[in-house]
Amino acid sequence: xxxxxxxxxxxxxxxxxxxxxxxxxxxxxxxxxxxxxxxxxxxxxxxxxxxxxxxxxxxxxxxxxxxxxxxxxxxxxxxxxxxxxxxxxxxxxxxxxxxxxxxxxxxxxxxxxxxxxxxxxxxxxxxxxxxxxxxxxxxxxxxxxxxxxxxxxxxxxxxxxxxxxxxxxxxxxxxxxxxxxxxxxxxxxxxxxxxxxxxxxxxxxxxxxxxxxxxxxxxxxxxxxxxxxxxxxxxxxxxxxxxxxxxxxxxxxxxxxxxxxxxxxxxxxxxxxxxxxxxxxxxxxxxxxxxxxxxxxxxxxxxxxxxxxxxxxxxxxxxxxxxxxxxxxxxxxxxxxxxxxxxxxxxxxxxxxxxxxxxx
Amino acid sequence: xxxxxxxxxxxxxxxxxxxxxxxxxxxxxxxxxxxxxxxxxxxxxxxxxxxxxxxxxxxxxxxxxxxxxxxxxxxxxxxxxxxxxxxxxxxxxxxxxxxxxxxxxxxxxxxxxxxxxxxxxxxxxxxxxxxxxxxxxxxxxxxxxxxxxxxxxxxxxxxxxxxxxxxxxxxxxxxxxxxxxxxxxxxxxxxxxxxxxxxxxxxxxxxxxxxxxxxxxxxxxxxxxxxxxxxxxxxxxxxxxxxxxxxxxxxxxxxxxxxxxxxxxxxxxxxxxxxxxxxxxxxxxxxxxxxxxxxxxxxxxxxxxxxxxxxxxxxxxxxxxxxxxxxxxxxxxxxxxxxxxxxxxxxxxxxxxxxxxxxxxxxxxxxxxxxxxxxxx
Numbered sequence: 260x261x262x263x264x265x266x267x268x269x270x271x272x273x274x275x276x277x278x279x280x281x282x283x284x285x286x287x288x289x290x291x292x293x294x295x296x297x298x299x300x301x302x303x304x305x306x307x308x309x310x311x312x313x314x315x316x317x318x319x320x321x322x323x324x325x326x327x328x329x330x331x332x333x334x335x336x337x338x339x340x341x342x343x344x345x346x347x348x349x350x351x352x353x354x355x356x357x358x359x360x361x362x363x364x365x366x367x368x369x370x371x372x373x374x375x376x377x378x379x380x381x382x383x384x385x386x387x388x389x390x391x392x393x394x395x396x397x398x399x400x401x402x403x404x405x406x407x408x409x410x411x412x413x414x415x416x417x418x419x420x421x422x423x424x425x426x427x428x429x430x431x432x433x434x435x436x437x438x439x440x441x442x443x444x445x446x447x448x449x450x451x452x453x454x455x456x457x458x459x460x461x462x463x464x465x466x467x468x469x470x471x472x473x474x475x476x477x478x479x480x481x482x483x484x485x486x487x488x489x490x491x492x493x494x495x496x497x498x499x500x501x502x503x504x505x506x507x508x509x510x511x512x513x514x515x516x517x518x519x520x521x522x523x524x525x526x527x528x529x530x531x532x533x534x535x536x537x538x539x540x541x542x543x544x545x546x547x548x549x550x551x552x553x554x555x556x557x558x559x560x561x562x563x564x565x566x567x568x569x570x571x572x573x574x575x576x577x578x579x580x581x582x583x584x585x586x587x588x589x590x591x592x593x594x595x596x597x598x599x600x601x602x603x604x605x606x607x608x609x610x611x612x613x614x615x616x617x618x619x
Numbered sequence: 620x621x622x623x624x625x626x627x628x629x630x631x632x633x634x635x636x637x638x639x640x641x642x643x644x645x646x647x648x649x650x651x652x653x654x655x656x657x658x659x660x661x662x663x664x665x666x667x668x669x670x671x672x673x674x675x676x677x678x679x680x681x682x683x684x685x686x687x688x689x690x691x692x693x694x695x696x697x698x699x700x701x702x703x704x705x706x707x708x709x710x711x712x713x714x715x716x717x718x719x720x721x722x723x724x725x726x727x728x729x730x731x732x733x734x735x736x737x738x739x740x741x742x743x744x745x746x747x748x749x750x751x752x753x754x755x756x757x758x759x760x761x762x763x764x765x766x767x768x769x770x771x772x773x774x775x776x777x778x779x780x781x782x783x784x785x786x787x788x789x790x791x792x793x794x795x796x797x798x799x800x801x802x803x804x805x806x807x808x809x810x811x812x813x814x815x816x817x818x819x820x821x822x823x824x825x826x827x828x829x830x831x832x833x834x835x836x837x838x839x840x841x842x843x844x845x846x847x848x849x850x851x852x853x854x855x856x857x858x859x860x861x862x863x864x865x866x867x868x869x870x871x872x873x874x875x876x877x878x879x880x881x882x883x884x885x886x887x888x889x890x891x892x893x894x895x896x897x898x899x900x901x902x903x904x905x906x907x908x909x910x911x912x913x914x915x916x917x918x919x920x921x922x923x924x925x926x927x928x929x930x931x932x933x934x935x936x937x938x939x940x941x942x943x944x945x946x947x948x949x950x951x952x953x954x955x956x957x958x959x960x961x962x963x964x965x966x967x968x969x970x971x972x973x974x975x976x977x978x979x980x981x982x983x984x985x986x987x988x989x990x991x992x993x994x995x996x
Contacts (some may be wrong), residue, residue: 305736312735320728415822417749420771424724430753456665527723527750535685535721542721576725579717580680580732586695586716590686 282341286552287564290571293550297574305580311432311456318458319430321573323348326519327540328547328569329472329562330512332382335548336558337508338488339395343384343403344458344516345541348451350406351520356419356530359521366422373521374514380406381513385506395509403541410532417531419524423555426528434456460522464566467518471511472562478509488557515562547572547589550600571600640823644759645670645778652938657978658929660940661783668778670764672936675711677739679927682729684746684770686718688847689896689968690872691744694769696918696987697973698742701924703982710931723747730754730765740764740930742923748817749772764933768807768926769918770818771942778933780926780943784818787916787947788825791892794914794951795867798890800865804836808858810851810877811842818918822871846872846894848879848968855880861919865889874899875967878911894918895948897984898967900955907952915955917948917972920987925979948972 281288298317302308327344334341352374358369365410380402430437437446437492446455475481483504486494519540524530543553544565549582551568553560575596579589643666652658652667660667680814681698683691695716701707702714715733719725723746729874733741734757741758745751745767755776768780795807809826812819830837842858844851851873859865867890870877874893879902881888888910893899896918903913925945933939950960950972957963961971962985973984 305732307735307737310735313732316728316731316735319731320724323724324722417747419749423752426753482753523724526727526753527747528752529749531723531747531749533721533723533747536723539721544670573725573728576717576729577663577732580729580736583715586681586699586718587686588693589718613742 266508266592283559284564286554286560286603288477288552290551290564290567290600293600293603294571294574297571297578301574301577301581309456312351313457314456314461315432316320317573317577318460320462321570322460322464322528323519323523324540324543324547324573325566325569326467326515326522327544328551328565329467330515330519331541331544331548332394332553332560332565333484333508333512333515333552334399335545335553335555336488336557336560337395337484337505338491339388340545340555341384341399341509341512342396342541343399343464344346344512344544345537345539346406346410347377347380347513347516348520348523348540349537349559350380350410350413351517352524353419353532355521355524356414356421359421359425359524360419361422366425370521373612374517377517377520378510378514381510381516383504385509386512389505391504394403405539407532408441409532410530410537414486414530414532417529417533419528419530421524421528423528426525429459429463429522429525431459433459433461433462440513463518463522467515467564468563471514475507475511476561480504484508490558501550504578543569543572546597550597552570572597627892644762646846648938650938650940652940653932654978657925657975658932658940659944659946661942661944665940666775667938668881668933668941669938670933670936671762673739673762673934675931677708677710677931677934678737679711679715679740679742679930680733680738681714681716681923681927682726682733682741682743683716683718684726684744685721690846690918690920691718693973693984693987694744694923694967697920697982698923698927700982700987701927704982706979709930711927719746721746722938723750727751727754731757734758734761734763737761737932738763740766740927742766742768742930743907744769744924745772746770748940751777764930766923766926766930766933768922770816773817775941778929778939778941778943780929780945782918782920782922782945782947784821784918785825785828787918788811788822788827789829790916790947790949791822791869791914792826792829792833794892795869795890796829798872798912799867801968803834804862805838805992806839806860806862806865808855808865808870809839809841810855810868810886811841812844812846812871814843819871826869837866843875844870844873848876848898850872850876852876856884859884866895867891870894872896874915875902875918878902888912892916895950895970896967897961897965897969897970897971900950900961900971901963903952904955904961904963907955912952914949914951915971917970919945919972919975920970920984921947921973921975921980921982924982925975925978928978928980946972946977949977 279401281366355373364453388395428436434446437443443451547568548565550571551564648667648669650667702711719729736908765777771779771781842854844854855877872894875898876895890912892914895915974981
């Protein structure tokens with residue numbers, strides 16, 4: 260019953276006005292605009308701009324932070340923060356450096372085990388938050404430390420060796436992937452040519468977004484995540500499954516972070532329990548979420564928007580490789596651009612007719 | 620069945636071909652190379668590498684990881700200043716410096732970007748000792764010389780420049796044992812660097828190697844100082860509160876902080892080994908007579924200059940040692956001289972060892988710190 264009530268209302272509105280939807284997604288549109296600007300300028304001035312190599316290189320660089328940003332988004336929509344995403348990413352990274360090697364079957368099992376580990380850790384986060392009734396930010400601060408501890412236990416020092424073919428295939432174009440594994444006539448099949456140049460990480464990113472995130476946000480549980488972030492009391496009074504939504508949100512975050520960690524392991528062929536790096540990923544994920552237009556207060560936004568946020572974050576630093584910005588000024592420039600980017604989201608404050616609107 | 624067998628075989632053959640193409644770039648040759656005083660091979664059996672000769676002037680990129688401590692800033696400034704020196708200026712067409720933070724994906728991306736941009740050499744401080752296979756493969760395909768220094772990689776496929784970190788640990792242990800005289804029992808404080816880092820690991824292993832052999836009865840208390848004055852001062856203060864008294868201290872970095880924590884806790888001065896911060900050297904000079912019998916080794920920020928020099932030499936087609944050992948600049952309380960290897964009038968926060976006469980790298984530390992504004996621009 261609740262399901263029906265929730266799903267009919269937005270469907271009616273969806274047919275309504277495009278203008279409304281654009282206004283609701285102003286933050287995301289701003290982020291897309293910024294990305295097009297930064298990435299376009301970068302490619303224009305790059306000696307090999309708009310080429311396959313540059314796209315592959317950028318896709319590899321962006322994938323992990325994009326996934327960690329997606330991971331961060333779900334708890335943020337819930338109105339919380341997950342400080343363990345970078346740590347879970349690192350944990351799965353170290354786990355993968357032990358498991359993703361050997362025969363094809365072992366590799367497949369290893370990949371499944373890594374994804375399961377990330378998901379399980381996310382579920383654990385959810386349990387601590389739901390059953391322990393602890394604020395997400397504190398709960399995940401603690402579980403994040405546990406994840407790093409486990410990662411250090413698995414990899415006291417950087418090392419391990421992932422399957423070399425897998426590393427090469429996953430970090431190149433679809434054509435190289437097909438060639439490595441002898442699919443589609445070694446990547447030479449005529450029908451395959453139009454898509455052979457697409458980077459594998461980009462395909463994976465789209466797959467995760469389309470096959471995991473988008474179906475999830477349409478389910479009752481997914482919409483409850485939004486409802487909880489918007490007004491937990493009202494969601495409770497409406498009889499929505501709040502505990503289930505919270506568990507699902509953190510579990511999904513664990514899964515996304517796990518995919519990110521797995522890819523980082525594949526990309527670098529090794530595992531590394533790098534504590535500063537885990538911290539950097541967590542912080543950057545929050546930045547990406549905000550740039551993507553998701554409110555830290557919860558209730559709005561989405562994981563795809565955060566991917567765009569992560570793209571903006573990375574595209575800013577891409578430009579440092581092209582333009583002559585003094586090295587010690589780069590963090591300052593990056594900070595200023597970021598501040599400007601997140602300020603775009605606050606512009607709506609100038610247009611509201613009633614200040615009360617600002618509170619939601 | 621046949622088909623399923625043939626496919627993997629074709630894949631393997633294809634991979635072998637691509638690997639053959641990939642390793643074509645630097646040839647393994649026999650030494651010696653040019654300038655053996657400066658480009659000293661790590662060991663007698665260190666192999667030599669040779670890249671196809673390219674015509675200059677060259678485009679050089681420096682891909683730094685973490686930025687935000689004095690050492691890294693001094694390193695960047697040294698690189699900028701060195702590229703402007705006569706003899707280098709006309710050989711370097713363009714020098715680009717980026718810092719990617721402690722994120723390996725960003726660092727890999729930046730290196731790959733410079734390869735795609737057609738740079739000739741990439742000098743880098745790796746954020747992790749592993750994980751650069753892909754970039755090395757691409758660099759080899761494009762005849763780009765990659766030179767990791769300071770935090771080097773666990774591979775012999777690239778030319779690398781460093782000081783022997785194991786030896787730094789050993790020198791520190793030997794100095795402490797020498798200054799302790801016949802005392803072979805008690806507590807020693809070891810302040811470690813950034814966890815997970817190869818420099819931290821090797822210094823620690825070298826130190827422990829000597830200590831375990833020569834004086835196994837010492838109890839060594841290990842704390843983490845992150846090579847940072849503030850962190851090391853706090854960690855040391857905590858350790859002093861818990862353990863009371865130490866007979867000697869080995870600090871990997873943030874040495875000034877370590878000493879200050881001991882002074883604050885009214886801990887008597889004891890034999891020490893530490894980094895080359897100017898502040899630490901100032902404290903040694905001042906308190907050596909009270910018992911601060913310090914040794915100060917320098918992992919010099921000037922390593923970047925030697926790495927750049929080595930990269931250019933490789934681009935000019937010279938055979939180069941795969942692993943270049945730069946002599947460790949060491950001073951102790953008996954050899955410190957004001958205005959020569961420490962500067963009483965200057966700030967604590969720079970690394971006093973910066974010049975390498977054997978390599979023609981003669982940018983002294985105060986020179987760098989004095990004209991910083993100009994060099995950064």
